[in-house]
Amino acid sequence: xxxxxxxxxxxxxxxxxxxxTCSGDALPKKxxxxxxxxxxQAPVLVIYEDSKRPxxxxxxxxxxxxxxxxxxxxxxxxxEDEADxxxxxxxxxxxxxxxFGGGTKLTVL
Amino acid sequence: QVQLQESGPGLVKPSQTLSLTCTVSGGSxxxxxxxxxxxxxxxxxxxxxxxxxxxxxxxxxxxxLKSRVTISVDTSKNQxxxxxxxxxxxxxxxxxxxxxxxxxxxxxxxxxWGQGTLVTVSS
Numbered sequence: 102x103x104x105x106x107x108x109x110x111x112x113x114x115x116x117x118x119x120x121x122t123c124s125g126d127a128l129p130k131k132x133x134x135x136x137x138x139x140x141x142q143a144p145v146l147v148i149y150e151d152s153k154r155p156x157x158x159x160x161x162x163x164x165x166x167x168x169x170x171x172x173x174x175x176x177x178x179x180x181e182d183e184a185d186x187x188x189x190x191x192x193x194x195x196x197x198x199x200x201f202g203g204g205t206k207l208t209v210l
Numbered sequence: 211q212v213q214l215q216e217s218g219p220g221l222v223k224p225s226q227t228l229s230l231t232c233t234v235s236g237g238s239x240x241x242x243x244x245x246x247x248x249x250x251x252x253x254x255x256x257x258x259x260x261x262x263x264x265x266x267x268x269x270x271x272x273x274x275l276k277s278r279v280t281i282s283v284d285t286s287k288n289q290x291x292x293x294x295x296x297x298x299x300x301x302x303x304x305x306x307x308x309x310x311x312x313x314x315x316x317x318x319x320x321x322x323w324g325q326g327t328l329v330t331v332s333s
Contacts, residue, residue, distance in 0.1 A: 102273070102274070130315065130316075131315060131316060131317050132313050132315060132317035132319075134317075134319045134320075136257075136320070138257075143306060143323040143324065143325055143326055144257065144306075144320070144323060145323075146319060146320060146321055149313070149319050150313050150317070150319075155321075187256065187257055189257075189259075189319070189320075190317065191316050191317055191318060196270065196273060197262075197270040197316060197318075198259070198270065198272060198273060199247075199259035199262070199270075199272075199310075199318060200259065201249075201256060201257040201258065201259060202256075203256050204256040204257070
């Protein structure tokens with residue numbers, strides 16, 4: 102079955118740039134979305150349609166997609182950005198199945 | 211501001227049916243071109259998409275759960291529901307309901323989420 106692959110963990114110091122990748126064979130044809138989930142909370146959409154930022158999301162969050170890989174970039178990561186990040190997309194089988202990546206734990210310290 | 215709230219039993223016995231309801235407030239479940247979805251997350255693990263329903267009644271389900279899942283909508287109550295049959299301990303998770311928009315290119319996104327409700331499967 103279709104999978105989206107993310108690194109389990111990424112670690113940066115405050116002020117550095119964090120990059121989280123998401124690979125999937127259908128990404129050239131489907132949008133990628135990124136969700137931030139802090140401990141004990143529901144996920145929050147931080148990037149939609151590969152690279153767009155919802156209202157209220159800091160400008161340091163950006164997204165891009167090329168070929169089979171989507172990337173979430175946090176420029177100048179802050180301690181409050183420490184969270185789990187999930188990519189989300191749709192598989193290409195035609196059954197409109199939603200698929201989450203396995204998640205990436207971002208540590209900022 | 212749209213708000214979603216899950217409700218239902220927090221404890222279900224093995225082999226029984228898990229039933230949850232999501233109540234939508236701050237807007238009509240029938241307005242706009244939105245889907246209404248369920249997602250779950252076992253403790254310490256990642257998110258799993260369960261399925262979605264459109265207000266027309268059209269549904270999409272995760273193939274891995276399709277034989278056990280039913281999602282329905284009650285527009286008169288502004289609610290949608292999840293039923294998962296023949297549950298086992300592996301179905302123990304936090305269950306979220308969410309509003310799902312459509313971007314085109316067969317791509318969907320969640321913009322509003324409920325707070326989540328823990329369902330434990332145990333005798």
